Amino acid sequence: MYCMGEERAARYDAQLRRALSFWDIAYLEIGSMIGSGWMFAPLLAASVVGPASILSWLIAGILVYFIAESYTEVASMFPRSGGLVRFPQYTHGLFASFWIAWTTLIYVVAVAPAEALATTTYLAALVPGLLIPGTMEISPLGYLVAAALLIFYFLLNWFGVHIMGKTNTAVGWYKLLIPTFTIILLFAFLLHPVNYSGLPGGFAPYGMAAIFMAIPTTGIAFAYLGFRQSVEFSGEVKRPREIAIGAVLGFTLVVIIYILLETAFVGAVNWSKVGVSPGDWQGLSKSILSRGPLYQLLTLSGIAVLTVFAVLFIIDAVLSPSGTGWIYTGGTARSLYGMAANGQLPEWFMYLNRYRVPKWGTIAALIVGFLFLYKFPAWGLIVGFITSAGYFGFLVSGPLPLALRKMAPDAPRYYRVPAISVFSALATISVYLIIYWSTFDILWGVVVAILLGLPLFYMYVMPSRFGVSRSKGFVAGILYWIVLLLSTYFLLYEPIVAPYEKSGGLLLAPSYVLYFTAFWLITLAMVVGLTLWLSAGLGEEQRNHIRAGWWIVAVIFTVLPLSFFGQFGVFKTPIIPFPWDTIIAILIGLAIHIWGARSAFMTEDLKTALQRTRQEKV
Known part of the structure; x- marks a missing residue:
């Protein structure tokens, strides 16, 4: 029999401390968005796009704004901690919410270690032994420093959301001021107007497609991921009506800062001092700037005021990523809390410590963070993966508010998005585009990681929530893992991915298409077949949960082949070139949005x- 997650979560929600103010919410967004992204993304974006990277930041800001607005309305309606993984269950049931929760968990647990890596990398400018010589990877000493940072993030969260919130607000002022002064100083002392369009290749030397590819692959979309924290901590806000104001203010300020920062960075590059031929934007990523682009620009200038400011900059190079790191440590705990509230994890992930903070989720965030440091010892190795997985977790952003408007039109809301039909569709399309632009080189691994989670739904969720035989769920799950791992290695990685990584681009050949098609068909048949087999004996209510999640499966199995054959795939001459690939992605995204909105139903959790x-608003 189906058992509600929202019902059992209510008593734990009531124990959470509602201590966050309007400014705390604004600085949660500022603190999580101004992290390692601003320290590295300006260089990476410019090296991929050239001066047109300014447009990449602007376009990304607009796309993510649609996504953020959709979630803000729902968070003002349901202020719930861990909302990003709980809201999908209200409107689309357990199957869809499991996909969203799993993809969210994949990326959120990796952000804190990524920020610890960023801080350690910048500190290497002062302590060279923190990095392995000739690489951007941390040394054993660097690992100890990064691990110590993770422990600090853990302790700051463990002793209460009010401590973390007030600390973040105080640090947030510094994190806001340093980028602002950096922009002013770069424009005032280092501006070279010729850099914008007067060099070989002009404003967009690598073409229009690169402008879009840079959004998910160079840290731009990664930097904007932080908008989610106003939703994740909404259950701990004193006055829910302030969620929307704080979220919009924080997001808007950061987008403006990032656009101005990229503009300043592009204009500040002194080609002779960085040892790169003028106009060779790709060469910047291999220059001295790779060891801390903004810090190096300041110190290489030889201007006294900039050299002095570089000291303050290094302090911010520690605080900015660290601020994001400790916020995401708390966000990870809330995601695990939300999954437990949904019935997708054991109830003990909702247990609170004496400071009314999710206990086991915070501990789990620390342990998994150590593992990610070991697996991904450099910032650049992890950021693309985090971004693609993170935006998969936002797939429900469009259908969610639209479905709630139809199913609960009179429910009290503190904030309403104007023209919700248009905004919600643009949110879904934005998510689909960012995922597609991630490139096949990143996307194949993200898709496999997402697919690896489904057996947990078979083995834990379906037996505990739907009454499916646990042994039957285990048989399906183990079989699924075996087939997925074998097909991934023998049909995808060995014949396609490995040759592509060695060559940088494959010549079109029937064998590549056949291998990929075989992988696609086998995994699709397995996901659909095993899910239907386990669902065969379920009642109508339980089958509604399964039916309402198929559109998520459709996203996975449409975006991967489009990526394979499109502009950002494995072939030197793409079968579907830009802009036709992006136009197709927009149309698929719109179709997915319509399907997702129509799949929603009135769940018991929503009731x-x-x-x-x-009751809370009476």
């Missing part, structure tokens, strides 16, 4: 959530 909301 309970609406009842709680009405």
Whole structure:
């Protein structure tokens, strides 16, 4: 029999400390968005796009704004900690919410270690032994420093959300001021107007397609991921009506800062001092700037005021990533809390410590963070993966508010998005585009990581929530893992990915298409077949949960082949070149949005959530 997650979560939600103010929410967004992204992304974006990287930041800001607005309305309606993984269950049930929760968990647990890596990398400018010589990877000493940072993030969260929130607000002012002064100083002392369009190749030397590819692959979309924290901590806000104002203010300020920062960075490059031929933007990523681009620009200038400011900059190079790191440590705990509230993890992930913070989720965030440091010893190795997985977790952003407008039109809301039909569709399309632009080189690994999670739904969620035989769930899960791993290695990695990574681009050949098609068909048949087999004996209510999640499966199995054959795939001459590939992605995204919105249904969790909301606002 189906058992509600929202009902059992209510007593734990009531124990959470509602201590965050309007400014705390604004600085949660600022603190999580101004992290390692601003330290490295300006260089990486410019090296991929050239001066047109300024447009990449602007376009990304607009796309993510649609996504953020959709979630803000729902968070003001249901202020729930861990909301990003709980909201999908309200409107689309357990199957869809599991996909969203799993993809969210994949990326959120990796952000804190990524920020620790960023801090350690910048500190290497002062302590060279933190990095392995000739690489951007941390040394054993660097690992100890990064691990110590993770422990600091853990302790700051462990002793209460009010401590973390007030600390973040205080640090947030510094994190906001240093980028602002950096922009002013770069424009005032280092501006070279010729860099914008007067060099070989002009404003967009690598073409229009590169402008879009840079969004998910160079840290731009990664930097904007932080908007989610206003949703994740919404259950701990004193006055829910302030969620929307704080979220919009924080997001808007950061987008403006990033656009101006990229503009300043492009204009500040002194080609002779960095040892790169003028106009060779790709060469910047291999120059001295790779060891801390903004810091190096300041110190190489030889200007006294900039050299002095570089000291303050190094302090911010520690605080900015660290601020994001400790926020995401708390965000990871709330994601695990939300999955437990959904019934997708054991109830003990909702247990709180004496400071009313999710206990086991915070501990798990620390342990998994150590593992990620070991697996990904450099910032650049992890950021693309995080971005692609992170935006998979936002797939429900469009269908969610639209479905709630239709199913609960009179429910109290503190904030309403104007023209919700248009905004919600643009949110879904934006998510699909960012995922598609991630390139096949990144996307194949993300898709496999997402698919690896489905057996947990078979083995834990379906037995505990739907009454499916646990042994039957284990048989399906183990079989699934075996087939997925074998097909991934023998049909995808060995014949396609490995040759592509060695060559940088494959010549079109039937064998590549056949291998990929075989992988696609086998995995699709396995996901659909095993899910239907386990669902065969379920009642109508349980089958509704399964039916409402198929559109998520459709996203996975449409974006991967489009990526394979499109502009950002494995072939030197793409079968579907730009802009036709992006036009197709927009049309698929729109179709997915319509399917997702129509798949929503009135779940028992939504009924309970609406009842709680009405009682709380009386």
